[in-house]
Amino acid sequence: MKIIDIEKLIRPHFSNLNTYDPVDPPETLASKFGVPKNQIIKLNGNENAYGSSPKVSDALSTLPLHVYPDPLQINVRNALSNYVGIASDRIIAGAGSDELIDLLFRLFISPGDGVIACSPTFGMYEFIAKVSDARIKLVPRNNSFEIDIESVTQSIGPNSKMIFVSSPNNPTGNTISLDQVKTLLDTGLIVVIDEAYYEFCKKTYAGLTANHENLVILRTMSKWAGLAGLRVGYGIMSPKLVNHIIGIKQPYNISIAAEAALLSSLEDSEYLLEKVELITNERKRMFSMLANIKGIKPWPSEGNFILCEFQPGCADNVNRGLEKRGIFVRSFKLDMLSDHLRITVGTSEQTDSVIKSIAELV
Numbered sequence: 001m002k003i004i005d006i007e008k009l010i011r012p013h014f015s016n017l018n019t020y021d022p023v024d025p026p027e028t029l030a031s032k033f034g035v036p037k038n039q040i041i042k043l044n045g046n047e048n049a050y051g052s053s054p055k056v057s058d059a060l061s062t063l064p065l066h067v068y069p070d071p072l073q074i075n076v077r078n079a080l081s082n083y084v085g086i087a088s089d090r091i092i093a094g095a096g097s098d099e100l101i102d103l104l105f106r107l108f109i110s111p112g113d114g115v116i117a118c119s120p121t122f123g124m125y126e127f128i129a130k131v132s133d134a135r136i137k138l139v140p141r142n143n144s145f146e147i148d149i150e151s152v153t154q155s156i157g158p159n160s161k162m163i164f165v166s167s168p169n170n171p172t173g174n175t176i177s178l179d180q181v182k183t184l185l186d187t188g189l190i191v192v193i194d195e196a197y198y199e200f201c202k203k204t205y206a207g208l209t210a211n212h213e214n215l216v217i218l219r220t221m222s223k224w225a226g227l228a229g230l231r232v233g234y235g236i237m238s239p240k241l242v243n244h245i246i247g248i249k250q251p252y253n254i255s256i257a258a259e260a261a262l263l264s265s266l267e268d269s270e271y272l273l274e275k276v277e278l279i280t281n282e283r284k285r286m287f288s289m290l291a292n293i294k295g296i297k298p299w300p301s302e303g304n305f306i307l308c309e310f311q312p313g314c315a316d317n318v319n320r321g322l323e324k325r326g327i328f329v330r331s332f333k334l335d336m337l338s339d340h341l342r343i344t345v346g347t348s349e350q351t352d353s354v355i356k357s358i359a360e361l362v
């Protein structure tokens with residue numbers, strides 16, 4: 001038998017890929033750290049502690065699972081159009097907004113093209129850039145995590161195509177200003193504003209898509225609607241761009257289950273937005289509790305999470321202590337965030353537990 005080295009057939013840029021650092025599911029955390037699954041306090045993925053709308057589980061139980069879903073997502077896009085207040089020909093859904101990030105790369109990026117993001121930020125942009133064999137420029141944010149807009153414009157080169165900004169930014173919690181968005185749009189590059197946490201801050205630039213063909217807004221049902229497990233997000237952009245995405249996406253990217261879950265969540269948006277309000281109130285409470293612990297600086301946040309800065313060298317210890325107690329928060333490999341932990345805002349009970357433990361561990 002001929003011996004074949006399949007490694008030689010794999011595209012060269014995949015040979016030393018830095019993989020994305022995803023969060024483990026509760027089962028894995030339970031077995032890894034020896035904590036009973038039902039005692040885990042999971043505050044590492046910005047998931048919704050209140051779960052999804054009860055209407056979702058009702059809708060899921062009666063679905064015709066043997067039929068393919070609608071490739072044009074007509075019902076989904078109409079319902080989203082109603083919710084967002086923007087015409088349905090400007091909206092397209094993806095299997096999570098992560099899929100839309102991937103599709104934007106497929107649409108715009110050839111190997112070697114440039115993409116810009118403002119570090120520290122959501123790791124998916126860099127990850128998909130590397131998978132796409134793009135060059136990613138990570139322009140550091142300033143000391144207060146604001147975007148350094150001059151460095152961004154100066155970093156644009158002849159092959160630059162797209163700029164990604166998360167607003168509110170994961171993990172720092174702050175938003176981009178209108179002036180900065182306008183400066184980015186004036187560069188003529190594709191500007192992607194990722195509004196995954198829109199419902200927690202109510203600040204949006206979606207209206208600008210009407211007059212700016214190079215603007216893409218990303219949203220998701222994962223955080224405010226508690227549908228992270230079903231994978232459904234959406235983009236708002238020019239109708240032209242929507243059609244290009246329809247042209248290249250997997251036809252059945254929104255499953256029957258994801259479709260039904262999205263529709264019943266939007267029907268029940270009042271209930272879900274009440275939970276969002278509970279979370280934003282809890283964010284305020286958590287922030288002042290953290291601010292009262294000596295040696296911690298919480299950063300103001302407009303998302304459903306708070307980034308905490310610890311004294312140099314302390315964050316790791318606190319994180320390990322929390323893990324032992326079955327409390328999971330997000331730590332970072334990035335040098336810039338080595339003294340930081342990001343804590344998702346959950347229920348009051350969860351806040352009380354995590355705060356009590358941090359105060360003992362710090």
Ligand SMILES: *Cc1c(COP(=O)(O)O)cnc(C)c1O
Nearest residue numbers: 096097098122170196220222233
């Ligand atoms: C959580 C998150 C997403 C992921 O959304 P999905 O719809 O679950 O893929 C996208 N962008 C940011 C900034 C996020 O924090």
